[in-house]
Amino acid sequence: MPDLHMAVCMKVVPKPEEIRVDPETRTLLREGARSEINPPDMNALEMALSIKDEAGGRISLISMGPPFVEEYLRVGLAMGADDAYLLTDRAFAGADTLATTYTLAQCLHKIGDVEVVLLGEESSDGATGQVPPGLAEWMDYPLITLLRSLEIDKEQNVLRGRRNVDGGYEILEVPLPAVISVATAANEPRFMDFERKGWAFEDTQVTMWDAQDLSAESQFIGIPGSPTIVTGLEQAASQERKNIFLDGGASEIADQLVKILRSN
Ligand SMILES: Cc1cc2nc3c(=O)[nH]c(=O)nc-3n(C[C@H](O)[C@H](O)[C@H](O)COP(=O)(O)OP(=O)(O)OC[C@H]3O[C@@H](n4cnc5c(N)ncnc54)[C@H](O)[C@@H]3O)c2cc1C
Numbered sequence: 001m002p003d004l005h006m007a008v009c010m011k012v013v014p015k016p017e018e019i020r021v022d023p024e025t026r027t028l029l030r031e032g033a034r035s036e037i038n039p040p041d042m043n044a045l046e047m048a049l050s051i052k053d054e055a056g057g058r059i060s061l062i063s064m065g066p067p068f069v070e071e072y073l074r075v076g077l078a079m080g081a082d083d084a085y086l087l088t089d090r091a092f093a094g095a096d097t098l099a100t101t102y103t104l105a106q107c108l109h110k111i112g113d114v115e116v117v118l119l120g121e122e123s124s125d126g127a128t129g130q131v132p133p134g135l136a137e138w139m140d141y142p143l144i145t146l147l148r149s150l151e152i153d154k155e156q157n158v159l160r161g162r163r164n165v166d167g168g169y170e171i172l173e174v175p176l177p178a179v180i181s182v183a184t185a186a187n188e189p190r191f192m193d194f195e196r197k198g199w200a201f202e203d204t205q206v207t208m209w210d211a212q213d214l215s216a217e218s219q220f221i222g223i224p225g226s227p228t229i230v231t232g233l234e235q236a237a238s239q240e241r242k243n244i245f246l247d248g249g250a251s252e253i254a255d256q257l258v259k260i261l262r263s264n
Contacts, residue, residue: 003056003057003058004051004055004056004057004058004115004116004152004154005057005058005060005111005113005114005115005116006048006051006052006057006058006059006060006114006115006116006117006118007059007060007061007062007108007111007114007116007117007118008041008044008045008048008059008060008061008062008076008081008117008118008119009041009044009062009063009104009117009118009119009120009131009135010037010038010041010044010045010061010062010063010072010073010076011037011038011041011063011064011065011120011123012035012036012037012038012063012065012068012069012072013035013036013037013038013123013124013125014028014030014033014034014035014125015033015034015035015036016124016125018032018033018034019033019125021233023233027230028125035068035072036072037072037075037076038120038123038124038125039120039124039184040120040121040122040123040182040183040184041119041120042120042189043120043182043183043184043185043186043187043189044118044119044120044181044182045059045061045076045079045081045118045189046186046187046188046189046190047118047147047149047150047182047186047187048081048116048118049079049080049081049190050187051150051152052080055152055154058082058083059080059081059082059083060081060082060083060084060085060111060114061073061076061077061081061083061084061085062084062085062087062104062107062108063084063085063086063087064086064087064088064092064095064100064103064104064107065086065087065088066088067086067088067208069086069088070084070086070206070208073086073206074200074201074206075192075200077196077199077200077204077206078192078193078196078197078199078200078201079189079190079191079192079193079196080190080193080196083207084206084207085107085111085206085207085209086206086207086208086209087103087104087107087209087210087214088208088209088210089210089211089221090222091210091211091216091218091221091222092211092221092222093222093223094222094223094226095221095222095223095225095226096225096226096227096228097126097128097130097131097134097228098134098220098225098226098227098228099220099221099222099225099226100131100134101130101131101134101135101137101138102138102216102220102221102225103214103216103220103221104131104135104138105135105138105139106214106215106216107209107214108135108139110209110213110214110215114177115176115177115178116150116152116159116176116177116178116180117135117139117141117177117178117179117180118150118180118181118182119131119132119135119179119180119181119182120181120182120184121145121146121181121182121183121184122181122184129145129181132145132179132180132181133145135179136178136179139177139179141177141178141179142174142175142178142179143174143178143179143180143181144159144161144163144172144174144178144179144180144181145163145180145181146163146164146181146182146183147161147162147163147180147181147182147183147186148162148163148164148169148182148183148186149161149162149186150162150180150182152176157175157176158173158174158175158176159173159174159175159176159178159180160172160173161173161174161180163183164183244260
């Protein structure tokens with residue numbers, strides 16, 4: 001039986017506490033913000049690594065982003081992934097979720113033999129959660145979202161995923177190949193393996209693919225492939241809590257409280 005080939009889609013995002021939004025252009029101002037691997041993608045990688053620990057197999061990392069993302073993919077290689085692909089081209093810039101999922105799908109088609117595609121439930125910057133379902137659509141694969149654990153049955157050629165629902169959990173089964181999204185904090189991502197660090201950061205290649213390598217059609221990538229338009233941007237109301245101390249006897253306090261509640 002051939003080894004199971006899993007792919008983990010990994011997005012490098014600005015640290016949420018360091019990004020600002022330009023009120024004029026309604027775009028994110030990323031300058032000066034430090035980056036990190038989107039936290040749920042670390043949970044997706046950990047899920048793939050646990051399966052590899054138990055049953056063997058191979059893990060490819062895929063990211064679409066600027067060239068600096070390469071260093072972050074190397075962190076994933078040092079954690080235990082086997083290959084990394086960086087989809088990088090100025091023509092990919094400005095991609096919304098439709099163009100992003102098309103580009104990721106072109107990469108999966110080119111790699112060819114991936115049976116399980118794992119993604120985080122959502123990114124900490126765009127936060128649409130649309131990439132897992134969009135990718136499943138382009139690939140025409142079944143999808144299970146928000147998994148907390150995963151079991152692969154190669155004999156039956158199925159994947160079983162467990163996710164929480166109100167008051168319990170459900171186990172869903174889909175045939176392979178399939179796409180899954182992993183719930184944030186589903187597990188505790190491991191540290192880099194120091195024995196792999198030299199290989200991951202110095203000896204191995206990250207494969208760089210541009211639009212031409214992916215045979216990507218120009219109307220489906222970057223700005224031309226992105227129908228999403230930001231039509232408005234508002235500051236959310238502050239959720240700050242107030243402390244008010246009321247003085248007086250019980251009935252006096254009750255009266256004051258009623259007044260305050262009615263005035264809000
Ligand atoms: C309203 C709006 C406007 C935007 N405008 C712009 C813009 O002008 N320019 C611009 O560059 N971006 C823009 N973006 C961001 C862009 O849409 C997203 O970066 C991208 O489409 C992924 O969407 P998401 O972050 O919501 O992913 P989600 O669906 O929330 O992410 C789910 C999972 O998909 C995977 N994933 C997502 N993105 C990638 C990736 N790039 N590589 C690998 N895996 C990935 C990860 O596993 C992630 O955990 C905009 C986003 C929104 C919501």
